[in-house]
Structure formats: structure tokens, C-alpha cells
Amino acid sequence: MATKPHSPRDKVRIGGGYSTGADPWSVKGINPEAREMAESQARRSGISLGEWLNRAILDEIEPEASPDFGHFGEPADQAMAALDRGHEVQIAYAQSVGEANLHANMAIAESARLSGIWTRVSALLGGRDILRRDVDGPLDAHELLQAGLPARALTHLVDHVRLLRSPDQFEKAVGMSQRTLQRRREELHRPLNPEQGGRTWKFAEILAKATAVFGSQLEAEQWLQHPAMGLNQRKPLDLLSTAAGIEAVEEHLGRLEYGVYA
Numbered sequence: 001m002a003t004k005p006h007s008p009r010d011k012v013r014i015g016g017g018y019s020t021g022a023d024p025w026s027v028k029g030i031n032p033e034a035r036e037m038a039e040s041q042a043r044r045s046g047i048s049l050g051e052w053l054n055r056a057i058l059d060e061i062e063p064e065a066s067p068d069f070g071h072f073g074e075p076a077d078q079a080m081a082a083l084d085r086g087h088e089v090q091i092a093y094a095q096s097v098g099e100a101n102l103h104a105n106m107a108i109a110e111s112a113r114l115s116g117i118w119t120r121v122s123a124l125l126g127g128r129d130i131l132r133r134d135v136d137g138p139l140d141a142h143e144l145l146q147a148g149l150p151a152r153a154l155t156h157l158v159d160h161v162r163l164l165r166s167p168d169q170f171e172k173a174v175g176m177s178q179r180t181l182q183r184r185r186e187e188l189h190r191p192l193n194p195e196q197g198g199r200t201w202k203f204a205e206i207l208a209k210a211t212a213v214f215g216s217q218l219e220a221e222q223w224l225q226h227p228a229m230g231l232n233q234r235k236p237l238d239l240l241s242t243a244a245g246i247e248a249v250e251e252h253l254g255r256l257e258y259g260v261y262a
Helices: 032-045 049-060 073-124 127-131 138-147 151-160 167-174 178-186 194-214 217-224 243-257
Strands: 011-014 017-020
Touching: 032 049, 073 127, 073 138, 073 151, 073 194, 127 151, 138 194, 151 178, 151 194, 167 178, 167 194, 194 217, 194 243
Parallel strands: none
Antiparallel strands: 011 017
16 A cells, blocks of 8 residues: 655654654653643644644744745734734723723712711711701702701701800801800701701711811811811811802812822
């Protein structure tokens, strides 16, 4: 029976002779782990180890170095390009998912932060025992103030915030005189009017936000009474008499929360 001649792709020159798929390989210096990997790849391809090595080596040879063997690089190049494109798509998808998760986590964190502030404001005003309802957001606060903030909410705030014990500081904070406060203590059954309730609520909200920034109510109260660099050395408490001043204080607190001190 005639022996079928080997094609160039089935033989490669090693040392001074050729090795084919039928010939054993005996190249010295081959790492056992590398040989094991080559054998595994050969089994997956359904060919002998020698044939697999022939093809692997020939695929690595540049066309200029082996012109007789022809050019085998184009299909491989195209396959690699397709793999690269697929990899880029996977990376882009992973990045988009990562960004979406980041935005979702930021939204959750912001929601939790705001929830904590509303809870603190409610507690400063006596909580559910005095307010007779839960306040979980601005719409709840609007309905509460529209109906009339209970006078006991004001007295509870005064009793639990040290700086409000000073008549001068109290008036700056909520826009009421000590005489008005005394009258409200005597008429606890009557709710505050919308202006009084609004000022009382806003002071409690700013104090709650400052407490979240500085870590304690005591430090927040001290901050309200001292000049702030970001407010042109004005005391935050002195700015609470107007809507524009309140906005400036809240914006400054927002900058402090994110580490911007200018």
C-alpha cells in the first residue's frame, strides 16, 4: 500500500529532520505542563499531538519566513478581530451596568439620607405623639403646616434646643418674641398660624441637616451661632429671617456635606 505523502502543513523541520503527525516528538526542554496542555488541545481537536504541534507552529510562522506553506494568517486575524469586537461589547456592557448600579446606589443613599433628615425634624418637633402623623417628605410637611403646626411642637423644640433658650437667639431662629412664645405656652390647644409654623419647621429642618453634617446636635447649634467662611463670615442663624438667607445657609450646608468649604 502506497504511503500518502505529507503536505507542508503536516510536517515541520526540527533539528535536522522532519516530524509528522505519525512521528513521535522528542524535543528536549519542553516543560511537562506545556506538553500536557498541548496534548489536551490536540484531543479537543481530534488529532494527534504531532499534528496539533505542526499546525500551531506553522500558524505562528510569518509568510515571509515560509512562502512555500502559503499564508494562513487571514482567517485567524479575522477571528481575533471578531473576538476583540465582542470583548469591547462586553466591556461596554459591563461599564453601562456598573454605571447603572452606581446611580441606583447613589439614589438609594440619597433617599436614606433624606429619610433620616425627615425623621430628625419630626423628632425635634415632638414626633408622632405631638404631630399626630408621620412626616416622610415635603408633601407630608406641607399638609401638616397647612393644617396648622401644633403649639406643643414649638414648645418641644424650645425645650430640646439650647440656643433657643436665649430670647435673642429664639427670635432670630423662628421670628417670634418671648411674649409670643409665652402666649403659645398658655394656648397649647391653638395651632400656630402658617407663618409661625413655617418658620418653626424650617429652623428644625436646618438644624437637622446641620446635625447630619457635623455629627451631633451640639456641634450643629454651635455652627449656627458662629461666622462661616462660606457665608462671608456671617452667622447662619442671622440669615434665617429671609427666604434668600435660608437658601444660602442650605446651599452652604450642601457644600460642606460634600467637602467643599469655600
